[in-house]
Amino acid sequence: MQPITHPSTFIDSEWKDIIRDTAAEAELLGRLHPKQLALIYQQKWFKALMPVEYGGLNMTLPNLIKLQEALSWADGSFGWVFTLCCGAGWFSGFIDRDIAATEFLNAHTCLAGSGAQTGEALQTTDGYLINGTWNYASGAYHATHFTANCLIKNKDGVVLNDDGSPVIRPFFIDKKDVTLLTTWKYIGMIATGSHSFKIENVEVAQNRCFKIDPSAATISSNLYQYPFLQLAEATLAANLMGMAVHFIDLADVIINQRIVLKKYTQPQTLLLLDKIQNIKADIETVRNEFYSAVEDSWAAISTQSLRSVSITSRQLAKAARNHVDALYPYCGLQAASPDTEINRVWRDLHTASQHTLLVFEA
Structure with a gap:
């Protein structure tokens, strides 16, 4: 490519x-x-x-x-x-087509939610009774619907899979049945409004429960045959790299301005110019490897191609964090001022990169 x-x-x-x-x-x-x-x-x-x-x-x-x-x-x-x-x-x-045909046609339809298994769904005669609280629903203010993972229970207790593990399923919930909890108070990603939400004693029909698995797709498309794990890894990694490139662009301008103002000695100037050049070269390498892995996995889903997406996603995330932190000390106090663009980018990256999915090696 x-x-x-x-x-x-x-x-x-x-x-x-x-x-x-x-x-x-x-x-x-x-x-x-x-x-x-x-x-x-x-x-x-x-x-x-x-x-x-x-x-x-x-x-x-x-x-x-x-x-x-x-x-x-x-x-x-x-x-x-x-x-x-x-x-x-x-x-x-993956959601029931009868529901989707009516719920998704609105031009402002937006889903938010959480993958955390912090709710319970009690089986009833006609459906499920939902209770729980979920954190970090990015875009919660704009959502028309929420998805929420629940532990499935019946009158006898927790429902189990064939291997003895508890059955956990996501549910599709209308916004009117959700209470927002204004809990998002972190240093970055402030405009995401990633608040918590609560559902209390809400009864839903059986077809509000769905399963995320290629075999359970309700729409015939390659898009829904692609594994959710690698989809999540790749999309989050791309976000982190986008923020990192934004920071590097801004840092490049700031450092060059400081060079013009003779803030550095000649050896320091040469060191910084070399550092920026090396960082840009490494960014180019890891981005190309990442995009190549994504392209290959989309063309042919295989264990090897998906493994490559997982590995390169983490390499991309690691490069984003490391290169931003390598340049931060050379950007002066404007990088530490909360009302500057470069500081907002720094805060956003360091908040978003706390997502656990890309912290550990694949």
């Missing part, structure tokens, strides 16, 4: 301007800015992974990854909300 270009080449400059020009205000609001949301609805980005028959884009994984990296390069919180909400929208390929 051809070398992967800078993330800026994957989106229109007008989109980037809308996203960046409103990013600081979105952070103050604690949610995406109305102009950012209008762009999402216009482009159907919350429906990027929904099938065409539900008004979605049915986007291929390689194209999705490019868009996610580019939008996170534009702004971390924006890219993260897009990724997590369209990722939840991917579940539409």
